[in-house]
Amino acid sequence: MAPVTTERDLRLDLFRGLALWLIFLDHIPSNAVSWITIRNYGFSDATEIFVFISGYTAAFVYGRAMRQNGFIVASARILKRCWQIYVAHVFLFAIYLAEIAYVAHSFDNPLYTEEMGVLDFLRNPDVTIIQALLLKFKPVNMDVLPLYIMLLVGFSPVLWLLLRAPSMALIGSAVVYALMYKFGWNIPAYPNGVWVFNPFAWQLLFVFGAWCALGGAKRLALVVNSRLTIALAVAYLGFAFFVAMTWYFPRVAVFLPRIIGDNIYPIDKTNLDVLRILHFLSLAVIVVNLVPRDWPALRSPIFGPAILCGQHSLAIFCLGVFLAFAGHFVFTEVSNRLLTHVIVSAVGIGVMVATAAVLTWYKNIERGPRPPAARPGFAGGDA
Amino acid sequence: MRMVSALLALGVLAVPARADMPAECRVAQHLVEDSLRLPGVASAVAAKHLNVLVLGAGSSVLPGPGGVNLAYPERMRAALTETFPGVAVTLTTDITPHRSAIKMAESLVGDLRKSKPDLLVWQTGTVDAMEGTDQDQFNQALDKGINIAKSAGADTVLINAQYSPRTESIIALGNYAEIMRWVAVQHEVPLFDRFAIMKLWADFGTFDLFTATKNLDTAGRVHDCIGRLLAALVADAVKPDSPPIQGGQ
Numbered sequence: 073m074a075p076v077t078t079e080r081d082l083r084l085d086l087f088r089g090l091a092l093w094l095i096f097l098d099h100i101p102s103n104a105v106s107w108i109t110i111r112n113y114g115f116s117d118a119t120e121i122f123v124f125i126s127g128y129t130a131a132f133v134y135g136r137a138m139r140q141n142g143f144i145v146a147s148a149r150i151l152k153r154c155w156q157i158y159v160a161h162v163f164l165f166a167i168y169l170a171e172i173a174y175v176a177h178s179f180d181n182p183l184y185t186e187e188m189g190v191l192d193f194l195r196n197p198d199v200t201i202i203q204a205l206l207l208k209f210k211p212v213n214m215d216v217l218p219l220y221i222m223l224l225v226g227f228s229p230v231l232w233l234l235l236r237a238p239s240m241a242l243i244g245s246a247v248v249y250a251l252m253y254k255f256g257w258n259i260p261a262y263p264n265g266v267w268v269f270n271p272f273a274w275q276l277l278f279v280f281g282a283w284c285a286l287g288g289a290k291r292l293a294l295v296v297n298s299r300l301t302i303a304l305a306v307a308y309l310g311f312a313f314f315v316a317m318t319w320y321f322p323r324v325a326v327f328l329p330r331i332i333g334d335n336i337y338p339i340d341k342t343n344l345d346v347l348r349i350l351h352f353l354s355l356a357v358i359v360v361n362l363v364p365r366d367w368p369a370l371r372s373p374i375f376g377p378a379i380l381c382g383q384h385s386l387a388i389f390c391l392g393v394f395l396a397f398a399g400h401f402v403f404t405e406v407s408n409r410l411l412t413h414v415i416v417s418a419v420g421i422g423v424m425v426a427t428a429a430v431l432t433w434y435k436n437i438e439r440g441p442r443p444p445a446a447r448p449g450f451a452g453g454d455a
Numbered sequence: 456m457r458m459v460s461a462l463l464a465l466g467v468l469a470v471p472a473r474a475d476m477p478a479e480c481r482v483a484q485h486l487v488e489d490s491l492r493l494p495g496v497a498s499a500v501a502a503k504h505l506n507v508l509v510l511g512a513g514s515s516v517l518p519g520p521g522g523v524n525l526a527y528p529e530r531m532r533a534a535l536t537e538t539f540p541g542v543a544v545t546l547t548t549d550i551t552p553h554r555s556a557i558k559m560a561e562s563l564v565g566d567l568r569k570s571k572p573d574l575l576v577w578q579t580g581t582v583d584a585m586e587g588t589d590q591d592q593f594n595q596a597l598d599k600g601i602n603i604a605k606s607a608g609a610d611t612v613l614i615n616a617q618y619s620p621r622t623e624s625i626i627a628l629g630n631y632a633e634i635m636r637w638v639a640v641q642h643e644v645p646l647f648d649r650f651a652i653m654k655l656w657a658d659f660g661t662f663d664l665f666t667a668t669k670n671l672d673t674a675g676r677v678h679d680c681i682g683r684l685l686a687a688l689v690a691d692a693v694k695p696d697s698p699p700i701q702g703g704q
Contacts, residue, residue, distance in 0.1 A: 102623060171624070175621055175625065178621075179621045181664075181674070182517055182518050183619075184514075184619050184622065185552070186553065186581055186582070187585075189553055189582075190625050191625075212624060212626070213624070264587060265590075266589055334641065337640070337641070338634060340590075397624055404620050404621055404623075404665055
């Protein structure tokens with residue numbers, strides 16, 4: 073069996089918390105503050121970070137459970153977690169319906185007769201609600217939770233294999249990814265099209281995260297810390313940054329050789345383009361080398377807020393989706409000035425941090441007098 | 456970003472405008488400059504007869520009896536007539552609300568045969584985003600449409616979705632807008648970035664795109680500007696590289 077580190081790695085909480093903040097900022101349409109988020113400076117975005125760390129923590133929490141209590145108990149816990157996420161998804165859908173219904177009542181403009189057609193589904197809510205419950209109707213910004221549910225539903229057998237033959241599990245995951253590209257696998261969506269985050273593609277990052285948690289990270293340490301890898305990562309990030317600049321400054325685009333443009337576009341987010349994976353891996357290499365696991369600053373108050381959010385990822389993710397709706401509401405109904413964008417973004421993150429603090433407090437009072445250090449990592453199974 | 460846009464806009468104001476473009480339209484003029492070439496249109500203009508086909512969905516029309524005359528296709532025709540004096544500009548439209556790019560590409564074959572345009576102006580991307588059309592299919596439909604227009608001897612200009620602040624958190628335009636941008640780059644056809652133009656107007660307060668109204672006043676002015684800016688893009692795209700001339704002045 074693969075060795076498992078028992079000590080909590082705060083870097084995971086930190087970067088998942090940061091990813092949640094970035095997802096929130098990116099989810100507010102036309103948010104000026106989203107210029108700071110990483111998607112503008114390369115190929116990958118916060119989704120990759122979130123999915124990778126989720127795979128890592130899922131393996132960490134349920135790997136321990138599977139080892140101690142067996143396959144059935146661990147699988148049951150994983151399915152319970154799926155149910156929680158499903159309930160969270162339905163809760164978000166209810167908020168979304170409320171927002172749509174408000175827009176339908178308050179908005180009439182001859183410029184936008186076409187766009188208002190998006191509200192037509194309110195005429196047959198029976199179909200829409202059922203499709204939403206089946207995870208086929210997924211409104212804007214509500215794609216991540218169905219992906220997460222699918223990844224966890226299929227996770228038990230993968231985890232079983234990861235604990236016995238980790239390399240086989242990782243190779244199997246890569247094979248599924250390759251077959252997905254070959255045969256165009258995805259899950260159908262309602263009213264048409266396919267899932268925005270293709271589970272057959274994104275499982276690769278999730279399983280890779282899990283593989284790293286179960287000893288893979290140690291096996292990779294030599295590669296990750298080598299100068300050659302770091303140099304390649306820096307070069308690739310530089311290349312991605314340059315390509316990203318051509319999106320915003322067309323005059324830079326003339327320096328991008330046509331053959332490169334012809335080969336890299338479109339950079340497919342739905343099917344987790346290889347360029348995106350490489351970009352995420354390069355970022356990870358740099359971060360792992362810059363931020364050691366025992367870096368004292370991880371326990372300093374500067375990073376406390378992000379770590380808190382990362383420890384309650386499901387609740388804070390859902391809150392972020394809601395806050396993004398609310399933030400957009402402020403932009404359209406109250407003010408669309410730059411200052412409003414800054415204030416809404418800052419207040420949103422503040423609310424996320426405060427909520428995470430309250431959740432930690434609840435966890436502590438419900439847990440009783442046991443010291444937190446005795447608890448297995450990641451906030452009691454918040455995988 | 457806004458500062459930069461504002462400075463750019465001010466810079467544009469100093470340049471003499473073609474076809475007496477109102478100031479409110481000119482705010483966004485820098486967004487249609489530096490267009491790719493439209494060689495077919497250039498020879499049509501030289502031959503004094505320019506035939507334009509507008510293929511679009513619901514955001515290419517305005518409601519009501521006067522809607523057709525107020526909407527951007529007719530405004531573009533009027534602006535092109537002003538821009539190219541002595542050139543007969545004819546306009547055909549194939550506009551049906553709530554139609555995806557795939558269906559438009561299908562009906563394009565018949566349109567091209569009937570009207571034999573020199574220029575195809577293709578507005579799309581909203582309905583596909585609303586319906587969540589498969590992105591590969593959307594991409595292929597654009598490729599197909601541009602290719603058949605090309606083989607029928609027509610240049611293409613793509614128009615992307617409108618900026619619609621109220622529905623922004625409901626319709627995910629992003630991926631479809633990016634596909635349109637990439638397709639435009641790959642086929643070397645100009646993309647008329649209607650989204651960025653209207654967003655700029657909303658940010659500057661040039662037009663109020665937020666308030667609920669049944670009045671066609673603002674909508675008509677917005678479409679008038681879009682028509683004029685399309686004409687400006689076309690004029691820019693047929694302008695010889697050097698020496699620069701001011702077409703239509």
